[in-house]
Amino acid sequence: MHFGTSAPIISVQTLNHYFGEDNLRKQVLFDINLEINAGEIVIMTGPSGSGKTTLLSLMGGLRSAQEGSMKILSQEMCGASKDRLTQLRLNIGYIFQAHNLMTFLTVKENVRMSLELHDEMFNQDMDAKSIEMLEAVGLGDRAEYFPEKLSGGQKQRVAIARALISQPKIVLADEPTAALDKKSGRDVVELMQKLAKERNCTILLVTHDNRILDIADRIINMEDGRLVDAS
């Protein structure tokens, strides 16, 4: 373990998580300990139902953490209020298995929605910034298209543009390549890697796809709700 100049950007200690209540209460995460440093690309693998998505949604403030400690960007998120969770989400980019683009907005507007969350952006040309970001993912000429007119890989690239445009410190991605063929899956992941390195952005990526493991700085493995040594 090495200590960089700054504290880890994600620091999880003895985290437990349960679903359901009373008799139906079921523990899905057991004693999770994990540190991720700024700029790192970490891939998490593990069998289906092992708790990967659950851990990701806790880190992203999409669910509130129940037990243990979870510091994201130096803030304790265990037992945080709903407002604090919403606040945290502003600093995180999400990429989902389904692209989840707004069907009633153009590609450019979809990306723009991410900028409009930040007050200071209203003094800038948000359209130009959005187009610039779309160019970075190779879709500059599709800015005015509606998502339904794009291929799966293109949609996922728009989702990447949307996740990265407001310069989040952390990007959380849950099986971003699952709906894509081999080639476009590889392209999408390489694009994420390149953009993240340029922006010094930390990535935690869940995948079942063994062919993309090489882009990771580190690989962690989840089994039955516990992190186990990958090597």
Next chain:
Amino acid sequence: MFRKLLKRTQLALRQLMKEKTRLAIAIAGIAFADLLMFVQLGFEGALYDAAIKPHRSLQADLVLINPQLQTLFAVKSFPRERLQQALSYEGVESVSPLYFATGQWRNPETRLSRAILVWGVDPARPAFKSSEVTQNLDSLKQLDQVLFDRASRPEYGAIGEWFKRDGSVETDLNGKVVKVKGLFTNGASFAADGNVIASDSTFLQLFRDRKPELIEVGLITLKPGTDLEKVRSELIAGLPNDVKVLTTEGFAQIEKEYWANGTGIGFIFGLGVGVGFIVGIVIVYQILYADVSDHLPEYATLKAMGYTDRYLLGVLIQEALLLAILGYIPGLILSLGLYQLAYAATLLPIVMTLERSISVFILTIVMCSASGAVAMRKLRSADPADVF
């Protein structure tokens, strides 16, 4: 702040515009609901306006009536003597009696009889403000000559036309031959499909069972500059309580009150407005609910990105208000057209008033916001934890 609002991507508008068919259905639904409300309110207003038009055109400052008189439809009389007593009060300049009753008018062409409201006036004093009536008072002095309301329903015959062509029209009124010697304009109401003015002597000939010493309305004219309320309270205090002393407007309000509350009519129109309102709520709710349901994963994604519940509720409200405005405009235009048709068919004074157009607009806004508020429950169920 406002500038920022303009710069934002207009989620509400974009969402509505994306589903053109759904938008068209929503607009049609709201327009229909508004039309329903406008028609109900329009007829209600027209009914009241028509019913009190004669009251408002009476040439008098104060009137005496039988306290039990509620509507022109049901005649209630009082002793004419009261009118003479009123004349002795300070400030009263002149008095005159007014009779009315429902008679049977025979259409000279079809020979079908139909009920009509007959007024008996003193031909020496104008009972109605209308100059058409005052100018023709002389022709009433001769027995069996009458004035006819040209805005009466056409079932009485095209009396106005024939009168203009021939200068006189003869027909049967309550079994007696009368001559139309002039026209005036009042209009049909729910109580009377038409009006005829006769002299008091002609009136008593037409209605044999009526006694000259029992009248329906006593018209009181005050000297210029007299304090109306003061004379009124003196008359109320001084006259026996078999008469009621009212201003003409007060008299009109009694008639209106009768139709609004004394009959089921006010309730039925109110019910009609309520039905329109509920139809609107259901339609807007359906549309908003479908919109939210269809886009639930997208709303959840927006929440995951950091948009607050409040922001998204705002979008929903905006959507509701946009629908309200977009639906109201065609609703208003259609209603204006329908008012024209209804006027042509019924001759009721059915017109759009600013007040009514504003109240229906407010009702539309309330209707849409209420639906938005219910659809919000669905929006809250969009859980960002479900999107991964």
